[in-house]
Amino acid sequence: MPxxxxxxxxVATLRQARRGVDPDPxxxxxxxxxxxxxxxxxxxxxxxxxxxxxxxRRLRSxxxxxxxxxxxxxxxxxxxxxxxxxxMVTLVPEKRTEVTTEGGLDVQQQWMMLRxxxxxxxxxxxxTSAFIDADVAQVRxxxxxxxxxxxxxxxxxxxxxxxRRAIEIDRLRxxxxxxxxxxxxxxxxxxxxxxxxxxVAALPxxxxxxxxxxxxxxxxxxxxxxxxxxxxxxxxx
Numbered sequence: 001m002p003x004x005x006x007x008x009x010x011v012a013t014l015r016q017a018r019r020g021v022d023p024d025p026x027x028x029x030x031x032x033x034x035x036x037x038x039x040x041x042x043x044x045x046x047x048x049x050x051x052x053x054x055x056x057r058r059l060r061s062x063x064x065x066x067x068x069x070x071x072x073x074x075x076x077x078x079x080x081x082x083x084x085x086x087x088m089v090t091l092v093p094e095k096r097t098e099v100t101t102e103g104g105l106d107v108q109q110q111w112m113m114l115r116x117x118x119x120x121x122x123x124x125x126x127x128t129s130a131f132i133d134a135d136v137a138q139v140r141x142x143x144x145x146x147x148x149x150x151x152x153x154x155x156x157x158x159x160x161x162x163x164r165r166a167i168e169i170d171r172l173r174x175x176x177x178x179x180x181x182x183x184x185x186x187x188x189x190x191x192x193x194x195x196x197x198x199x200v201a202a203l204p205x206x207x208x209x210x211x212x213x214x215x216x217x218x219x220x221x222x223x224x225x226x227x228x229x230x231x232x233x234x235x236x237x
Contacts, residue, residue, distance in 0.1 A: 007212025035228030158191030
């Protein structure tokens with residue numbers, strides 16, 4: 001049964017709408033823990049549009065579960081990661097104009113740079129994850145770069161309808177097999193919700209699912225602890 005990583009970015013998004021202090025994403029992380037979250041994920045973007053540096057420091061000091069920082073492969077964010085020492089970092093692509101992450105990291109085109117970039121993180125005992133499209137070539141490149149984990153981008157599956165959904169789950173299955181065969185941990189995330197998560201959770205060797213928007217959205221109506229609990233029930237069937 002996969003572990004559940006709860007992404008708290010959108011709590012910070014709501015806070016930034018008024019540029020105040022409420023709602024506090026760190027408080028949300030505690031509530032998620034109480035609901036059964038196994039991991040807390042927070043994306044520290046270069047533009048700091050939601051999570052900020054102080055959030056990361058406070059999360060590290062209060063969490064009783066592992067912290068995963070999503071980040072672009074830039075020196076300033078790596079410095080913060082080394083200072084705060086999360087349990088894991090997940091490298092993702094970033095565009096200033098995007099609403100949310102639009103695709104996986106192109107490890108194949110920059111694996112040598114990424115190998116150098118993650119070396120100090122690994123030296124400090126931080127697990128490194130590559131957020132990639134469900135593509136066997138990208139999986140192979142992530143292994144060559146030295147990543148410990150691949151998080152498969154489930155966005156295309158989540159958006160697919162009809163026969164296309166079966167095609168996308170097959171793509172995820174093939175990529176998942178490649179991740180395991182290359183000796184890396186298998187994670188997945190992006191766009192997963194209460195109606196589409198079970199098939200991804202059921203993929204062999206799935207270790208972690210990282211889910212944010214759908215859980216935070218459900219929490220508006222039922223509370224964050226209950227929303228996390230409901231998602232845990234779905235992925236552990």
